[in-house]
Amino acid sequence: MGRETILRVADLKQHFKVSKHYTVKAVNGVSFDIHEGETYGLVGESGSGKSTIGRTIIRLYEPTAGVITFRGADISGTLREKEQTLLRTKMQMIFQDPMASLNPRKKVIDIIAQGLDIHKLYRTKQERQEKVERILEKVGLSREHANRYPHQFSGGQRQRIGIARALIMEPGLIIADEAISALDVSIQAQVVNLLKSIQEETNTAFLFISHDLSMVKYISDRIGVLHLGYLVETGTTEVIFERPVHPYTKSLLSAIPHANPLKEKTRVTLSYDYADSGIDYARGTEQALSATHSVLATEEDFSLWTGK
Structure with missing residues (x-):
């Protein structure tokens, strides 16, 4: 392909122990690569393990077994400070429910700038505000929206705020977990076209998790089909x-x-x-x-x- 591999997942397993005698094997030995600047679509029915894979890669879940390599660094074991900083800055996630993933008590400017605040990626308050306003305009919102609260926006606008929160960190990989399924069909097209234009501009890689095959076909370069926790x-x-x-x-x-x-x-x-x-x-x-x-x-x- 000629493009560098940004993410490599090898024999990933994610099991959840429900009781003493029963364990749910949500993901069973899945392996795939994602290259810089490409979109890898992960499809399958509900319960196939799609979202579990995304959440395990970004370490919301502790992997049961397997190796996850991101930009040459092993992020599947105990994370040292260097790997943790790489993971938290250069890999971001867009969640399915745009309202549930936004803090209703915070203004948009503070929601989007949260990553900048944690990792101290600005020198002055003015620089922080300029970065937020610039990213708002990139996702099709205006500077005036920065001082509003999430409940003052439509579903599509809230998802754009979620995208802006991910983009402001300038990540190499964005995991979009059913990022459009809660939106109206017309809004879905707008959000997907936004992701495609961002990718062309920034060369960001996407792991696009969805059950909508038509949308996956439109946005993805390569596709993986999941069933019962296996990549078939x-x-x-x-x-x-x-x-x-x-x-x-x-x-x-x-x-x-x-x-x-x-x-x-x-x-x-x-x-x-x-x-x-x-x-x-x-x-x-x-x-x-x-x-x-x-x-x-x-x-x-x-x-x-x-x-x-």
């Missing part, structure tokens, strides 16, 4: 949509409605039930589970999933 298929956007290999991927794609009513009438939805599929995710090799599409996966590759 990954590849370029074009290959995933045009030549999917895994039956779960095929079932997801078959559920996308067509804009053309004539095509929609003839659309056939494929069903996929893991329990009846004869596929054993745990037995698949990394090559088969990740079906990287350097060449199209063959029947021999697929036999690694099925164990036949």
